[in-house]
Amino acid sequence: MVDNDWIVKKLNAFLENPKSQRKLSTFIDIDCGYHRSGTIWNSEATVSLVREVINSSVLSFAGLYVHCGDSYNVKDMEMTVSDVQNLTIDHLIHLADRLKSLQIEVPLLSTGSTPSCSQPCDKFSYVQEMHPGNYIFYDAQQFLLGSCQLNEIACTVATRVVGHYPSRNELLIDCGFSALTKQGEDRLPSGYVIFPKNPELKLTSMTQELGKITSLERINYSKYPIGKILFMYPYHSCATAALYDRYYIHENFIVTDIWKPCRGW
Structure with a gap:
């Protein structure tokens, strides 16, 4: 071109x-x-x-x-x-x-x-x-633009709860900007991502490897024990997907295939 x-x-x-x-x-x-x-x-x-x-x-x-x-x-x-x-x-x-x-x-x-x-x-x-x-995956940005419904987003990032901080009403997760990017800041009520299974949660900040999650209500920590896996729709799946060297394809959370993307510049 x-x-x-x-x-x-x-x-x-x-x-x-x-x-x-x-x-x-x-x-x-x-x-x-x-x-x-x-x-x-x-x-x-x-x-x-x-x-x-x-x-x-x-x-x-x-x-x-x-x-x-x-x-x-x-x-x-x-x-x-x-x-x-x-x-x-x-x-x-x-x-x-x-x-x-x-x-x-x-x-x-x-x-x-x-x-x-x-x-x-x-x-x-x-x-x-x-x-x-972006059409292959969709994401939170496309949802906001009216391109898709939430249940049509096909790119999900999984993360684990690794810390409880009741005094701050926060959870710590093992997912930072090196797993998501910081795109989408201040664009979503739920922070940088959408939590499809846990809409009350909000990803408020990230360092390279860690993220802080809070909620408008008091967090029920028994609902989010250490090690619990949370799923997130990224704001921009193109940028997020480019960070990974493989994609786990699943049906009803059963992995059916692994795709290895052509990546890098």
Whole structure:
């Protein structure tokens, strides 16, 4: 994926010497207003970039890609997820039509973001490909955005109670930010996570390996003996899942498989 001619020139130089046996499939990264990355959807520079890829002897124009990241900011924008996605796809279609008028066919329109995939808009059918990274697991953030229900979250972190502190009305667990990340701070009534089986609990703070849990009511410590396992829905499953070298797949708490992710940079 490219969004500027500098990258295209470097790819051309690298693949030309020695000559690549096959062309490199290349998407153009389009900025439709989110301003994370990409070339502006209605700029002449974007048209020129597409031409450079098409004219390359070692690159193959695969299509237009946009990350619909605005779908995470709908409350600030006073729009719905569908509104944002409709506008994003409108911009993508406008660019595709502009290219078609110049005799340039666009093989594929592609977009991404879990909220926009989970809450499809009227113009969803105009897009041939989706890249929703968080869609596989969901999480507390997606629940807040309306992408899923609580019982649809498929990523759970298990932790054990390792300490009782009645004077502070706290439990200590063997799970800190190295097991969850600190994303989601001040976003949930229950702290950094959601406790699906124990909604009265709140994860208030974390160090690297430990977390502090409290409750609005006095904690019944007999309900949470040392060694008891608690389950948590993370705020952002992408970030949390990246911390682990294996995932235990279970059905009714019986482990049926172990997945080893491709991880690292």
